[in-house]
Amino acid sequence: MSEQNAENTPYLRKIRSFVRREGRLTKGQAQALDANWASMGLEHGMGLLDLAAVFGNNNPVVLEIGFGMGKSLVEMAKAAPEFNFIGIEVHKPGVGACLMAASEAGVSNLRVFEHDAIEVLADNIPDASLARVQLFFPDPWHKKRHHKRRIVQLEFAENLRQKLSIGGVFHMATDWENYAEHMLEVMSAAPGYQNQSASSDYVPCPDYRPKTKFEARGERLGHGVWDLMFERTA
């Protein structure tokens, strides 16, 4: 659904950061879901997770919200076997594509949810359990009247802080300058975080973040890119 259609949908029960898009699974995505869900899929109904039991080790956990088709997430998991990765995405074809890429790459340190990240954070992720949370190129909700749908809000920052370990980092990136400014404003006002930027605004893209699909699209449209990193200090 487009932002325009979303606006015309009456009686939205809850303000969400996404609109469920219809999308047919390709044969490959459907097969990847069938073959890999039992070993890589996590479900909201599982309740609070024991992350060491999920991964079979105590490695630090990186959680990514809205991984899209998952290609860059799989690249990161492959490049960093000393970390465990959890990806969350609501778009089923994206989850299928991610599992397809993960099985091709042979990664064993990645698990995925097909669910709203807000609910997964609240119900499945233990407090102080995450070394890093990644939010790369979230839906920008361009129009001012839609800004309330942006996932980065003060309440979100606070809920997410509880899930980061002390010293854990919330890493955001966007190609939409107005959203970058919004992220900076919200995160600078949120208690218990310290901006990792020497100039108190943006940071250079760290080596571990590959170019994502939406980033490449933004580049083609002539957009800039802004990375922000905030550490949990309290």
Ligand SMILES: C[S@@+](CC[C@H](N)C(=O)[O-])C[C@H]1O[C@@H](n2cnc3c(N)ncnc32)[C@H](O)[C@@H]1O
């Ligand atoms: C603009 S895309 C960016 C995808 C990817 N990170 C990239 O850079 O290519 C944003 C993604 O976030 C997902 N998303 C938005 N809100 C979400 C939520 N609350 N929980 C899980 N996924 C969400 C959307 O389905 C969409 O795939």
